[in-house]
Each structure stands twice: as structure tokens, then as C-alpha cells.
Amino acid sequence: MVETRLIDGKAFAETMRARLKDEVAAFVAATGVTPGLAVVLVGEDPASAVYVRNKGKQTAEAGMTSIEHKLPADTAQDDVLALVRALNADPAVHGILVQLPLPAHIDAQAVLATIDPAKDVDGFHVVNAGRLAVGLDALAPCTPLGCVMLLKDTLGSLAGLEAVVVGRSNIVGKPLAQLLLREDCTVTIAHSRTRDLPGVCRRADILIGAVGRPEMIRGDWIKPGATVIDVGINRVAGADGKNRLVGDVAFNEAQGIAGAITPVPGGVGPMTIACLLANTLTAARRQVG
Numbered sequence: 054m055v056e057t058r059l060i061d062g063k064a065f066a067e068t069m070r071a072r073l074k075d076e077v078a079a080f081v082a083a084t085g086v087t088p089g090l091a092v093v094l095v096g097e098d099p100a101s102a103v104y105v106r107n108k109g110k111q112t113a114e115a116g117m118t119s120i121e122h123k124l125p126a127d128t129a130q131d132d133v134l135a136l137v138r139a140l141n142a143d144p145a146v147h148g149i150l151v152q153l154p155l156p157a158h159i160d161a162q163a164v165l166a167t168i169d170p171a172k173d174v175d176g177f178h179v180v181n182a183g184r185l186a187v188g189l190d191a192l193a194p195c196t197p198l199g200c201v202m203l204l205k206d207t208l209g210s211l212a213g214l215e216a217v218v219v220g221r222s223n224i225v226g227k228p229l230a231q232l233l234l235r236e237d238c239t240v241t242i243a244h245s246r247t248r249d250l251p252g253v254c255r256r257a258d259i260l261i262g263a264v265g266r267p268e269m270i271r272g273d274w275i276k277p278g279a280t281v282i283d284v285g286i287n288r289v290a291g292a293d294g295k296n297r298l299v300g301d302v303a304f305n306e307a308q309g310i311a312g313a314i315t316p317v318p319g320g321v322g323p324m325t326i327a328c329l330l331a332n333t334l335t336a337a338r339r340q341v342g
């Protein structure tokens with residue numbers, strides 16, 4: 054039985070946002086330019102609306118300009134593309150983010166491909182994905198960046214550690230694997246078709262759940278002492294009939310086995326927006342510098 058340490062992403066993100074606020078103030082004083090982040094929301098997905106509201110609020114709190122574009126769910130793809138092109142051309146906008154998921158009639162890849170890679174603060178454009186993969190400076194996706202920051206804060210150097218990422222999405226699994234490679238981890242990406250998934254997970258010094266399946270990763274899949282990062286945010290009905298949030302890892306079962314674990318909520322989630330603010334300042338520095 055090991056004592057499982059809780060990784061407090063909420064507190065880490067708060068500290069990071071306070072530091073960013075000072076860095077933004079110094080940038081504004083030095084350049085006379087206020088970094089601007091434009092967020093595009095298409096449709097009325099309630100969770101997306103909350104994330105967009107929080108992004109706007111935290112952008113303003115950090116001393117940057119928040120520009121929100123809320124479009125109806127039936128907006129034509131061409132109109133979304135036209136808005137993105139206008140934001141690309143707007144010198145007051147240093148970062149552009151299109152909230153995902155988009156309504157089904159819109160080709161998300163076409164929209165992401167239209168964002169100027171220099172303003173792509175989500176790091177989803179193929180130019181940024183490619184730059185990350187070949188080891189060039191890139192705007193990297195926010196959730197994976199947040200995971201690596203929490204890991205380095207918990208473990209120090211990650212070099213030589215065996216990392217297993219469960220999930221192969223473009224927004225978390227694949228870029229996270231690239232970032233962990235940069236830290237000299239030995240990286241495995243596992244997924245729904247992986248043979249003996251529990252056995253693969255048991256090899257991990259660092260185990261990351263990013264599949265979007267509530268509590269799929271069980272306690273006995275975790276190597277004793279491993280550091281567990283739970284990216285899942287799943288809404289499930291509780292015994293009282295109310296919805297509650299759970300991760301991709303069976304949190305209670307991990308107690309006494311994992312060396313450290315992120316909770317859901319309060320783990321990786323808050324890091325996503327803190328890293329978005331950091332990417333926006335980075336993008337502004339590159340455009341203004």
C-alpha cells in the first residue's frame with residue numbers, strides 16, 4: 054500500500070495565471086500592445102458554453118483582450134471560414150480558437166486548416182502538429198502542455214520513464230505523446246484495439262487516461278507508485294439522480310496504488326485554460342517582437 058498524493062491542478066493553474074498576469078503587464082508596458090484572444094463558438098452545447106465563458110473571463114483577468122464570436126448552430130461552414138479569415142487579418146487578434154466539437158455539418162479539419170498557424174493557440178493546425186513532431190518551436194495543444202507541466206512538477210525529470218497514453222486523439226493523445234518524447238520518456242500510445250490493455254498500462258511509470266470512457270482504467274491496471282494523469286471529463290448519473298463528473302480512471306480504486314493522481318474535477322481541466330493564456334502571450338510575443 055503506497056500513500057497516494059493528490060496533484061492539485063487547480064492550485065497549479067491559479068499560480069500560473071497569476072504569473073502570466075505579471076508577464077502580460079510587462080509585455081504591454083514594453084510594446085504598447087495588448088494581446089488579444091478571439092474565441093469562436095458555434096452552437097449551444099452547454100459544456101462548450103461554460104468553457105468559452107471561463108476562457109473569456111480568465112483572458113480578461115490576465116490583462117488580455119477577449120473577443121467572443123457566438124454563432125448559431127446552423128451557421129454555414131463558409132461563414133465560419135470567412136470569420137476565421139477576418140480574424141487572421143485582424144492585427145488586434147494574436148490568438149484564434151474555435152471551440153470543439155463543432156456541429157456535424159461543419160468540417161472541423163477545414164476550419165482548423167484556415168487558422169493562421171501563427172495565431173493557432175490551440176496548436177491544432179497541421180503546421181503546428183508537424184512542427185511539434187519534428188522538434189521545431191510550435192504552439193502545442195493546451196491540455197497536453199498542462200499534463201506535462203503537472204508531471205514535471207510532480208516528478209522532476211521525466212527522462213527514461215515509461216509513459217503509457219491511453220487514447221489517440223489529435224487534441225490530446227498524439228500531441229501528448231510528442232511532448233513526452235521531448236522529455237525523453239519511452240512512450241506507448243494505447244487505444245481501444247490494444248491487446249492486453251491492462252498489461253500495457255501496468256508497465257507505466259506515467260499512466261495517462263485520455264479516452265473519454267468513464268472509469269475505464271481500473272486500480273489493478275496501475276503499477277504501484279505510478280503517476281496517473283486523468284484527462285477524462287465524463288458526466289455520469291450519480292446514485293442521487295444528479296450528474297457528476299468522473300475521469301477515465303477509477304479514482305477510488307487508484308488510492309493506495311498510484312504514487313500520485315490528478316482528481317476530476319480540479320486536475321488537468323484548469324490547466325487547459327492556463328496553458329491557452331500562456332500560448333496567447335507566446336503568439337503575441339512572436340507577432341509583435
Ligand SMILES: Nc1nc2c(c(=O)[nH]1)N[C@@H](CN(C=O)c1ccc(C(=O)N[C@@H](CCC(=O)O)C(=O)O)cc1)CN2
Binds near residue numbers: 151154286298
Ligand atoms: N478548441 C478547443 N476545444 C476543446 C478543447 C480545447 O483545448 N480547445 N478542450 C476541451 C474543452 N475545454 C476547453 O476548451 C476544457 C475542458 C475542461 C476544462 C475544465 O476546467 N474542467 C474542469 C471541470 C469543469 C466542468 O465542470 O465541466 C475540471 O476538470 O476541473 C477546461 C477547458 C474540448 N474542446
Ligand SMILES: [Mg+2]
Binds near residue numbers: 155156158159161
Ligand atoms: Mg464534422
